[in-house]
Amino acid sequence: MADAALFLSDLALGVLLGCVFAVIAHGLNLIWGVAKVVNVAHGEFIMLGAYGAYFLNLWFGFNPLLSIPFDAAIGLGVGVLFYFGFLHRELRGKESMDLQSEMVTLVSTFGLSLVLINTAQKLWTPDNVGIPWSPGYVVFGPVQLPLGGLYVAIVSVSIIALSHVFLSKTYLGNAIRAHSQDIPAAQLVGINPTITASIGTAVGFGITMVGGALLTVWLPTGIFPAMGNLYAPISFVIVVLGGPGKMWGSLVGGLTLGVIINVGQLFLGNNLSLAEAAAFLILIPVLLLRPEGILR
């Protein structure tokens, strides 16, 4: 009986955690789709988002939810810089990434990732920090849920829904989707590819950094410069599971991973890396059976 309750609450926690994973993966998915680049430094932008929330808390006493607009604004700015610094030269005037450009962006984002980790270690030390914020618990039968996690899950789902509305109901959003599906066709209907690619990348970074801020609720002492190494792989698995370019795929993939990792740790003895390995294992059959992701 106690075990069943434990399982249930791990399941529920997994769902809540999965919502945050979904946001982080959603950012990656957008960048991948619109900029055609696999951002190897993805995890480091999650880390920056988390530190953003940490310092806003340290200096101004903001809780992680309050830091969202600030992280989003920083993320948008960073995204624009990233686009013009790393991608514009490689993407300009091309229908798609060629092998050469793909290699260039892989190597340069890999370099960026190392630079960011090392700079963060210099500036903020390699030690773990965390945000003391615990708004209490809510109890559903045998399951006790942290309110912080619940709020963050609601915000996460709202962010994904909001970006869905932006991408499907506005001219600019539709142009970004058009760009990610066919660049020359997008140009032919009058879309300026530099605008869609840079704004799409910026929104992707904004969402990624906000995801980093939201994640801190689950990391009482888990903010540190190399934390990206734990969460970037999860994002990649989610994007592949949910299907690259599919917005709701991020949510479904995120929930799946949240549950697998949380319940996995129950059986694998609280070991995040081991649970992650399990997540990668389930990816293999999915890739074999449905290379386009679990959603139709």
Next chain:
Amino acid sequence: MLQLEGIDAGYAGTQVLWDVALEAKQGAMTVIVGPNGAGKSTVLKVINGLLRPTRGKVLFQGNDITRRPAHERTEAGISSCPEGRRLFPQLTVEANLRLGAYAKRARGSADETLEYVYRLFPRLRERAHLKTIRLSGGEQQMVGIGRALMAKPLLLILDEPSLGLAPKTVSEIFQKVRELREGGLTLLLVEQNAYQALRIADFGYVMQEGRIVNAGPPDRLLDLEDLRKAYFAIP
């Protein structure tokens, strides 16, 4: 309305077009015919801005647009349905069409133009909320032409609208193209289906191996003995 002067162009150092000159007159339908690989689509890319020529000029309404990027040309009134249509596969028919009106000159009247496109192709209204990958080839071609029309073009460019379609659908598409021409639209059409295309055209160009090798009114081109043999496949 549109002139090409002495255009050389190519891909990654391989020259494909040699000294191409042509004109599309206001209110007329101009057709470019020629065998596979002649460079017809490449000419269209030079016109719509997807490819920069290495030499020569592109003039639209008297303005030199050779260096203008593709999206600005759409804004100026050149609208294309490219080879293979290139729809946005994951978007619905209606989303594809509405994106056609992305240019500022067309956005304000998108609702009316959409209604016009649906009257031209009633089948698209029924399919409005399907993703375009779910459509038949003929329906996809209609979306392609419709999307190009949504930009309220002054010059409409169609690259092989009949490609890969059943004969009955081909006639249907040609009928619509003729209607557009009768409505006063300026058209530039590329077709391998040379016979059918020349029959509804006002002026024709014949391309071969990257050069314009013949030009004239359609009846004269249709009469040329060697062209008949070469690829009109008519006795």
